[in-house]
Amino acid sequence: MKFTKGYWMNLPGVENADVVQIREVKIYEDKVYLYAVPYPQDARAMGGPVLELFISSPKADILRTQAFHFMGSAKKEPQFELDMEACPLTVEEFDGGLSIISGKTELRITKNPASFTYYYEGKKLTNVGDRFGHAMISTLTTPEGPFMRVQMDLDIGEKVYGLGERFTPFVKNGQVVDMWNEDGGTCTEISYKNIPFYMTNKGYGLLVNTSGKVSYEICSEAVTRVQFSVPGEKIDFMVIGGGDGKTVLQNYTALTGRPALPPAWSFGLWLTTSFTTSYDEKTVRSFVDGMAERKIPLHVFHFDCYWMKENEWCNFTWDEAMFDDVPGMLSRMKNECGLKICVWINSYIGQKSPLFKEAMEKGYLLKRPNGDVWQWDLWQAGMGLVDFTNPDAWKWYQSKLRVLLDQGVDCFKTDFGERIPTDAVYYDGSDPELMHNYYTYLYNKCVFELLEEYKGKNQACLFARSATVGGQKFPVHWGGDCSSNYLSMSESLRGGLSLCMSGFGFWSHDISGFEGTAPADVYKRWAAFGLLSTHSRLHGSNSYRVPWLFGDEAVDVVRKFTNLKCTLMPYLYSAAVETHETGVPTMRAMVLEFPDDIPCTDLDRQYMLGGSLLVAPVFTKSGDVDYYLPEGTWTNFLTGEVVEGGKWRHEVHDFMSLPLMARENSLIAVGADDQKVEYDYGKDLTLHLFALKDQAVADVKDMHGNHLLKACAKNVDGKVTLTFEGRAENLKVLLRNIHTAQDLTGAEAEDTAQGLLLTVNADLAPIAFTL
Template identity: 40%
Template sequence: MREHGEEGLSALTRAEVVTVDWAGVTFKGSTSADETLVVRICAAGEGVIRVRLMQDMDARTRSARAISMVTPGSYHAVVTADESRVVLNAGGLRVEIRLNPWNMRFVDESGKVLAEQDPGRPDISGRLRTLPFGRSTVDGTPVAYHETFLVPADEAFGGFGESFTPVDKRGQRPLMWNFDAFGAESQRAYKNVPFYLSSRGYGILVDSGMPVEFDMCQSTHSDVQIVVPDDLIDYYVLAGPTPERVLERFGWLTGKPVLPPKWAFGAWISSGFFRDSQERVLERARTIRTKGIPCDVLHLDTFWQTEGHWSDLRWDPVAFPDPAGMLAELAGQGFHVCLWMNPYISHLSPAFAEAADAGYFLKKRDGEAYVADVWHGSYPASGIVDFTNPDAAAWFRGLLKPLLEQGVAAFKTDFAEGVPADSVAFNGMTGVELHNVYTLLFNDLVADVTREVAGHGMVWARSSYLGGQRHPAQWSGDVDATYPAMGSTIRGGLSHGLSGIPFWSHDAGGFTGTPTPDLYIRWSQFGALSPLVRFHGTSSREPWEFPEHAENGAIDALRLRYRLMPYIYSAAVVAAETGAPMMRALCVDYPDDPVAWQADLEYLFGKDLLVAPMISADGTRSVYLPAGSWVDYWTGEILTGGRYLTVSPHLDRIPLYVRYGALIPTTTPGDTVAEDPDITLVVYGLPDGVSRTEIRDMDGTTTVTATVDGDRLVVAADGPKRISHVELVGAAAEFVIL
């Protein structure tokens, strides 16, 4: 670190008020390097405060040239000021500003200090340990803006996208740069989100598509440092007090999640990453139906196209001579079909020359098409479609639309993390500037054309960035078929959920390699109790390709999912409305429990089911039950929470617990989720007073109540669904259905 005033680093030292308006305050700031900068602080919604530090008011994040990721709301701020101090109140959050020396702190409506700037304290040698609110320059040119907050020793942090590291990011250093992560074993992530929430009841969102770096108490134990290599720092502080409230406000700024169609919550079974054909696809479908395996989606991976031509979006005419007929036959059996694709076109495909001649690819600095090794040597180099070019986007859209019109239901939007740093886009952006937001342009286009033709905007995306919750669903990429990788995958899903992305999945069985039969069963159980479930890998994940006991274990897991579908789909609707995750880290519901921030190999699925996948081959694990009472799903045993259990379940059972007093709507599992038999309501323990739940479905909302009336349990339903049966677990009583 450099000293104050040393060339290269400057910190804001004092400021004076320039203007006050209905939304906020503009300041003229002076730095330790005798620079003059502009500070703008305003309300961006109730309980949301926006902070910008910049050269002038015209400064914008560089990614805005391609896409706007944040839409600030409007809110009438209450501003009080005197010669030394300014206070801006945005409802549930206020910022207290000292003008000289400059300092800010954010305070909630109860008076609790949520976050406070660290002005930069020198160490014993006189050099700064942190990068304070200010900017850094090289040869007089600004290269980054930065901010630092003091944090207590017990503060925990979650978010940053699909990071496969422990959910509490304290002690980590997340870099917002989308990678082809090659699995789930490092900090490399396919999906980054420059946002985190805190155990103290707030969140911070940075609006930038550049490689923002967050130092979460790694360099120093008591500071969070944010470095933004952009033309300004533009961040938002979001009040809680709960993670759910923070995520709701996050949705105000970046958009609500998009709900996938109901069929997407059924099982997806893939062809796998090996050669396929029309005959094999139809045989696969017949086998699934003959064996009674619940399944709604057949996924066709790369080989629906000619090998080596990926991804030119053209059927392989030899392997698939009649795709329209095939799609119609599959639809008649209740299947939806998803096709793999990516935004790269092999130089071996005839489509490459067409696109290159028209200027549809990203370019090198000399103007030639940038042909990149996006497959890391495994397959031919490719051109990268430049979605900042309107003509290129229209051309690519024209390749997708006929497939949808044939009957394709959705696309798996693979890759899109590979924009080279030294490439140049049609709109003048450099590869560094475009790299992270490229995936948003790609998925926006695919989602839009899918919505136009198929009536929904679902994709199955590997990469994402800020605002990606509008692209359901997303999956965890190419994880290894090992127990440790499954554990890391759980952490990735929980972190992504804390980043505002509720509709997430993974490859059941792992992607790379072949799972052992026991791992296949365990991962199938985890998949069945995930927001969405897909069986896919480099080798077959079809249940009948495994020993009989593993086949039966996977099918039983799927039948459990389909039995719980009324509960699962209801949780999905709520997630789309609120932005809260379906697969909930324990800290979402127990933010004041320090253990809940650390117990990151289990989760709540919806609000009432606690899932603890088996993550090792020895068949034993610890499970933390939060405060309250819980009912063992399999045995009906009532358990006291606030403690750890050690469990060794049989291979056919995943540790699964139900919140005491919960009402869980279930149904008879069928071949698809479209089948809609009557509802069986399972009541876990006698409610204390009235228990209530809502069944959300395509036909509306049904409110269900269960009330203890003497020796009777009275169940009533108001809405389109009919409760045909009631089961009582963990208690005994007569029941009456009204």
């Protein structure tokens, strides 16, 4: 939201009061109080406006500022569930100001004129912007009501990332972004997942701590600043230090919650009924059997909306006309085919649903101010919305899902949660404007907690579309409704990378697009991309997505990349555990891994899958692809070609290939099972060693997330040693593109087309050789 017209003028009807000087400072053990006025030191004035600021630290390396004009708001605000502590501050006063330190993050304040500058390990990060000698922490009156505004300076070359799953350009400079969850598909500026957190390539992040509508002007009103504003009389923001993007995300997710660890089975291939297609058990079984006949591994089957009777969504009851033996069907799919089962749900109850009357009578639905149930006809005729602020409604909703779990359902696609009314009345009195974005958090938390209670820790999995701050604790999230073309494939990746720069660790998308039906070339290119994402789902709107409908080669592509993903599970799941423990996403924008490599700060058509594999999807029918390799030696994981980085590459790939590049000093764990995603990762494991310059480490977890094996390879002047700690059976090490090793001890060697294959002794004794 803009308030100014050029540098000197405000927009009509806008008046601002900024922080000009700090008149009073009070220092407490865990906070600092500032009394700030909008006039110079020698002025005498009565009345206001004035601002009162509180500086505190909810976690080490995070500095929080709460600025108030009026403190008397009676609004009941939903609060993000933050893991906050009253961290002690180190406060030092100096002539004309003070320094406030939490961990390695520092805020230096001068009193007159007022200024606020942030540092990390002594290096300047940013400062509150200056206009006419005023610090841009402001209260404003506007024709739309009161607002609070903050401007933060950006340095030359500084780039802004994050703010949720946004399909606009990956670098947010120049954009106007409003935090307001909406159902807009992947081709517009609005978003299903708005996260009021951004980070920059200078190594810090900033969270605006409100569930309400935050409006960002990123170099779009003041061209060298990020401006954020909120309606009302207070603003609450936190500057998060770190020095680099990974550490910033670790600090941010320590505050807002780490991503839960999804079960290993969820990383396999998902197939669905699609949305508006016709299907019954016979149709579903033909899909499952068709995959098996073509030797394509399948791990999860999803039933979309029409598993329930039309116009009764949600009634949480199978349509008996289509599925007359649900227990038998689910038992056959699970026991005979080894599948996990997912079903579609949302939090809306259509008036025709048998549950509507029950929910209405018990007060489980949102209401209008006059006491009526809040209803409309969009999506389902006369539908109401479950009120998750009512503890009894929460339990009631879970009880309906528990019946499905008893039948054999394993997870839920928690669709929707964005079109939440702002004129509703909540059971707990929460302000409906502030609940609009927050509703999805309660909805997904309700379902996830039931799954975790029923299935056990690390066995809960959603397929969620909407989110707010903290939603990363309830994975997995997918990108929503994309079109079936290369442009939408590309915009989907942008959205996923943006989300993963916002604290989310896992992400998926509808392979080949949701709207329409893709031509065969798009299907095949997207399948390769989708199966090198953390989660992989074949799903569409009005047509089926089984690969044989797109030609024999599509079958081959899906089979090949599903086989590949299965064998990569020891590597992928270990990366997932790292995500769960640290908050660093498994799908990583290049700038996260290579923050000092300038070209990487813009890249949004390639990514790192874990710390060692670079993926560059092909967005053309012809197979032409341009991608950038950072400095170092890279090896094509599929072909073994070795290339030097620090430059762009142009390649042409057939449908069975794409750039999948292993980084130097990588030890990538590859399993022996190309059919399953759940197996003993320590049995017949092969560690692929790539371009060892100094040291490589593989920390392999089992399919439950527990420690399995740690391997370390070191190269000192051509003398290589490998050490192992943990458990492995028939462990091997493949020295990619190395065919001779002198003075080998501790292993038997066999030369293969890919390189020397070393069989490790059963006691996991160290290996040594000379290159």
